[in-house]
Amino acid sequence: MSWRILLHSCVRLTSTRQSHELASVRRVTLLPENKRLSLLYPFSSLEAHLSQQIDKTQFYLFQPDLEALEFAERFFTPSPKHQIVYSSSAVRLDHMPELTQPEVCFIGRSNVGKSSLIRALFSLAPEVEVRVSKTPGHTKKLNFFTVGKAFTLVDMPGYGYKAPEDFVDMVEPYLQERKNLIRTFLLVDGSLGLQKFDMVAVEMCEEFGIPYVLVLTKIDKARHGALLSIVLQLHDFIKDKTSRCFPQPFLVR
Numbered sequence: 223m224s225w226r227i228l229l230h231s232c233v234r235l236t237s238t239r240q241s242h243e244l245a246s247v248r249r250v251t252l253l254p255e256n257k258r259l260s261l262l263y264p265f266s267s268l269e270a271h272l273s274q275q276i277d278k279t280q281f282y283l284f285q286p287d288l289e290a291l292e293f294a295e296r297f298f299t300p301s302p303k304h305q306i307v308y309s310s311s312a313v314r315l316d317h318m319p320e321l322t323q324p325e326v327c328f329i330g331r332s333n334v335g336k337s338s339l340i341r342a343l344f345s346l347a348p349e350v351e352v353r354v355s356k357t358p359g360h361t362k363k364l365n366f367f368t369v370g371k372a373f374t375l376v377d378m379p380g381y382g383y384k385a386p387e388d389f390v391d392m393v394e395p396y397l398q399e400r401k402n403l404i405r406t407f408l409l410v411d412g413s414l415g416l417q418k419f420d421m422v423a424v425e426m427c428e429e430f431g432i433p434y435v436l437v438l439t440k441i442d443k444a445r446h447g448a449l450l451s452i453v454l455q456l457h458d459f460i461k462d463k464t465s466r467c468f469p470q471p472f473l474v475r
């Protein structure tokens with residue numbers, strides 16, 4: 223799916239209403255090679271640090287080519303016929319809009335970068351307001367964003383610090399009951415690796431049998447060595463302990 227491809231190469235953006243200068247894949251391709259590769263394929267700079275002993279044949283890397291990235295970008299490029307808009311919010315399950323188009327949601331601990339990632343995905347539609355907070359626990363609601371007739375993105379309340387009840391009250395029943403939910407992105411802080419509350423979310427996705435992807439955020443905050451060991455640990459964890467998770471974690475900064 224295209225949102226998966228574009229997600230892979232997200233660039234963190236500032237809160238201006240103008241498109242970021244690197245909002246489009248085409249602009250990124252004009253950068254010097256090192257910078258371009260580190261933005262489009264964040265794992266490529268880490269790969270050089272992999273020990274010779276690591277068996278890379280088992281290490282599946284999801285590295286979409288430029289054509290695939292540009293194809294994906296079309297979904298996030300607004301036009302009169304393909305509008306990208308905030309559509310509604312819900313504080314309870316029975317307040318959620320009845321939608322038939324496919325839905326993808328972003329879950330993770332408070333402050334892990336859910337709203338920032340959605341804002342980055344909407345970087346070619348900077349007028350869409352996705353609130354990013356300085357203080358944890360800001361998103362108390364489920365926020366629905368419509369991407370034309372293609373799909374809906376849902377920004378979820380964070381769990382963990384200061385907001386455990388939101389998770390139980392809203393995230394859990396949403397994951398269990400939402401019929402049009404086709405993919406869940408579970409965000410994990412790339413400078414910390416899997417934490418206690420992340421494990422609760424993983425177990426929930428496994429228990430409900432919903433397909434999900436682990437996304438490592440804030441990789442710019444981690445040193446190369448530390449990040450590499452977190453990526454490798456996560457890779458083994460996915461292989462050995464999960465059955466519904468996409469085999470490779472995505473890296474985002």
Ligand SMILES: Nc1nc2c(ncn2[C@@H]2O[C@H](COP(=O)(O)OP(=O)(O)O)[C@@H](O)[C@H]2O)c(=O)[nH]1
Pocket residue numbers: 234330331332333334335336337338339353354355356358359360361380439440441442443474475
């Ligand atoms: N360094 C860095 N900071 C980030 C990144 N993503 C988000 N942040 C910051 O982390 C804080 C929380 O982000 P937010 O998107 O509101 O997290 P949410 O609670 O999961 O929605 C904000 O100050 C963001 O600017 C990232 O990839 N790198």
Ligand SMILES: [Mg+2]
Pocket residue numbers: 336337338353354355360361377
């Ligand atoms: Mg948020």
